[in-house]
Amino acid sequence: FQEFPGGWSGSSLRGGTMDLLLLLLLHGLLLLPLAALLLYRCSSTFQYLCKMAFFNCWIVAMATLLSPFAAFRGRSVENMKLLRASLLPLKRFYGIRMRVRGSERLQLPGPFVIVCNHQASLDLIGMVEVIPDRCVPIAKRELLYLGTVGWACWLSGIIFIERHRRDAAIGVISRTAGTMRRENVSRLCVWVFPEGTRNPGRSMLPFKRGAFHLAVQAQVPIVPIVISPYCDFFSSKEKRFTSGTCTIQVLPRVETRGLSPKDVPKLTESVWQAMAKALAEMSMSDHGDQDTEQLQLGEDRGSPQGQGDTAESSK
Numbered sequence: 001f002q003e004f005p006g007g008w009s010g011s012s013l014r015g016g017t018m019d020l021l022l023l024l025l026l027h028g029l030l031l032l033p034l035a036a037l038l039l040y041r042c043s044s045t046f047q048y049l050c051k052m053a054f055f056n057c058w059i060v061a062m063a064t065l066l067s068p069f070a071a072f073r074g075r076s077v078e079n080m081k082l083l084r085a086s087l088l089p090l091k092r093f094y095g096i097r098m099r100v101r102g103s104e105r106l107q108l109p110g111p112f113v114i115v116c117n118h119q120a121s122l123d124l125i126g127m128v129e130v131i132p133d134r135c136v137p138i139a140k141r142e143l144l145y146l147g148t149v150g151w152a153c154w155l156s157g158i159i160f161i162e163r164h165r166r167d168a169a170i171g172v173i174s175r176t177a178g179t180m181r182r183e184n185v186s187r188l189c190v191w192v193f194p195e196g197t198r199n200p201g202r203s204m205l206p207f208k209r210g211a212f213h214l215a216v217q218a219q220v221p222i223v224p225i226v227i228s229p230y231c232d233f234f235s236s237k238e239k240r241f242t243s244g245t246c247t248i249q250v251l252p253r254v255e256t257r258g259l260s261p262k263d264v265p266k267l268t269e270s271v272w273q274a275m276a277k278a279l280a281e282m283s284m285s286d287h288g289d290q291d292t293e294q295l296q297l298g299e300d301r302g303s304p305q306g307q308g309d310t311a312e313s314s315k
């Protein structure tokens with residue numbers, strides 16, 4: 001009998017604490033989003049982290065949702081359309097305005113190789129803006145191991161290379177050249193980031209030679225694409241990600257017909273020069289649309305191959 005009331009009061013005490021805890025938890029649940037919102041407003045670092053997390057989550061979610069549909073078709077470049085469509089809305093979420101110049105230069109009847117500067121994973125947003133049909137990127141093999149993302153990339157026909165195993169990479173590139181030549185009827189294009197790694201900022205690394213060997217082996221033109229520096233609205237180093245405008249400039253194509261492997265260093269250098277020039281112009285007149293437009297018109301039909309063979313050693 002003596003134990004009974006004690007038991008009672010003990011459990012009612014426990015009940016009281018439980019109520020209090022529940023109340024606190026409820027407040028916490030209400031306050032947490034508010035606190036997060038406040039932090040998002042005040043801290044640009046937190047904003048950056050949230051936006052990057054969302055970027056990665058979006059990609060994983062899309063890859064997970066769409067891979068089964070892509071798998072239905074099997075491994076095919078046609079799946080690139082799915083991948084592209086799934087990434088197109090991203091720019092709206094982030095308030096990034098995309099301006100594309102010279103997109104008509106991508107309307108070629110035959111196959112070609114696209115080379116593009118590589119600043120960050122954000123390049124995907126620009127890439128889907130201009131990538132033509134039946135065009136696959138060359139990517140580092142590590143992407144294959146990202147679960148459903150790797151699966152989606154594989155299903156879309158993305159070409160994987162092991163960057164540190166040069167001979168194997170060259171083998172893959174040679175086979176790709178063969179495919180490009182063979183599939184002339186239903187043309188296949190390849191997108192390469194010839195810097196070989198991400199390089200933030202207003203400059204470009206020296207180019208790796210693979211893309212240019214590919215174009216020469218397949219005897220197809222090279223179409224350079226330059227994405228303007230993100231510095232205005234994005235920096236992974238400073239953890240800054242706001243909204244802004246990005247310009248994508250498609251440069252005149254560079255023919256490779258008749259060129260042989262020994263011409264590759266010079267070809268690489270001249271394309272690098274043309275792209276570096278465009279990038280510098282973009283950095284200077286970030287918001288001066290007309291300036292760049294006029295400059296571009298002036299050099300429109302000029303052969304970019306003629307300029308600069310100041311073979312700056314690329315190692």
Ligand SMILES: CCCCCCCC/C=C\CCCCCCCC(=O)SCCNC(=O)CCNC(=O)[C@H](O)C(C)(C)COP(=O)(O)OP(=O)(O)OC[C@H]1O[C@@H](n2cnc3c(N)ncnc32)[C@H](O)[C@@H]1OP(=O)(O)O
Nearest residue numbers: 063066083137139140152166169173196208209210211213
């Ligand atoms: C279904 C719905 C799903 C929805 C959601 C899905 C989510 C989507 C997510 C994602 C989308 C995809 C996103 C893709 C983006 C990825 C981006 C990246 O991963 S960028 C990294 C990889 N890219 C490269 O690395 C460039 C290519 N690299 C090269 O071309 C290099 O040249 C490489 C690897 C072949 C060799 O690199 P070396 O570091 O050894 O340097 P070198 O100077 O280029 O070459 C050394 C010597 O080898 C010769 N060489 C190079 N390639 C050759 C070749 N093909 N044939 C003959 N010789 C060659 C060169 O001429 C050079 O020799 P001499 O110095 O001239 O004597």
Ligand SMILES: CCCCCCCCCCCCCC(=O)OC[C@@H](O)COP(=O)(O)O
Nearest residue numbers: 056059060120121140146147149196197198
């Ligand atoms: C299992 C969950 C994993 C979550 C991962 C999130 C997916 C993000 C995939 C984004 C692909 C971006 C492509 C890209 O930009 O790759 C970087 C390489 O080009 C260059 O590599 P690096 O600079 O040499 O490291």
